[in-house]
Amino acid sequence: MTKQNMLMQEEVAVAVVAAAAIPETSPHFSYPPPRSTTLGSSYAKYKKLLSRLDLGGGGDAARANAWIESMKALSPTQAKSAAAAARTAASRGSIDEDYESWMKLHPSALSSFEELMAASKGKQIVMFLDYDGTLSPIVDDPDRAFMSDEMREAVREVASHFPTAIVSGRCTEKVSSFVKLSELYYAGSHGMDIKGPNNGTKCSTIKAHNVLFQPASEFLPVIDEVYKSLVETTKSIPGSKVENNKFCLSVHFRCVDEKKWSLLAEKVRSVMMDYPKLRLTHGRKVLEIRPTIKWDKGKALEFLLKSLGFDGCNSVLPLYIGDDRTDEDAFKVLRDRGQGFGILVSKIAKETNASYSLKEPAEVLKFLRCLVEWKQFSMDSQGCN
């Protein structure tokens, strides 16, 4: 399989996984730009194929079997047929057409930059940034997903003008050790571990809060227990990796032979059976295990806005940039509030609650730099400097 095909396969799988999290009926939003409700036919096929991906941790046998099937759908035969279907569709040009129509619904945040900034008039921008796939490129080894110095500098500059939070599936300690900026808010473990800046915020309009919120702390012992079981149970599968994200766990299969994906899924399921209070979701070639509590990146975004004093306030424009299905919870919150914009990082058409898009971390870097330049320019023109 060529590298291009492998990318395509992952992107198709990810697109479908993302689709599974989105309700069939989109709510009505009067907020520009127009929101996506339907996509092209090739996309709908994949959506149907894997629509059972978001599954509970135990108890319900049908759901448990469904997640095994979902893994099978990512296994060689099915995945190849999905990739083959995608290639056939591409040859008809339908993927290109889908992408073009999708881009009309989710325009580039770079080419729509002026429009975005116009919406921020009289409002305080608050920036939310996912980490993997947004600030850092996706790589094989999760321990080596470093962000570039240029990206760090851009985030630092953004944070010097706007309250800025990193919202990640990783544990707060790990993601902050990658980002290395103490002036940011961090919401690790998919928002279940929220910490405020170490040295306050430089933003004069915002009161600095020493935020600390851990809604899943009672799950710490069970997460540790499951971590140990998963390490033991999966150690015979070469390339698999269990990552302890403190309030949640990741079982990576990016480096596992496709023929072993089903076996890995079965092993994870065998452990999960004993823990009905944990649930399983999927990310980019990763199975994620987390408490069943109603808390996610969207709730973390709301919590941070409230902590910053923006609850029920119209003078704020939250911007959230993310690439993963877990970021959809935050995009949806922004939609439902009719406030701010979600920006999805993706090179392919995906059903999403985001308003705008960026193709890859390199474009995220450009966007962050534009934001800083725009802010500096507006301060200069107002004689603030």
Ligand SMILES: O=P(O)(O)OC[C@H]1O[C@H](O[C@H]2O[C@H](CO)[C@@H](O)[C@H](O)[C@H]2O)[C@H](O)[C@@H](O)[C@@H]1O
């Ligand atoms: O919310 P995020 O900051 O996007 O974190 C989501 C998961 O990201 C990491 O895994 C992903 O990136 C790895 C490094 O590029 C890649 O190897 C893996 O396949 C991806 O799934 C992280 O390791 C996970 O713990 C996060 O949950």
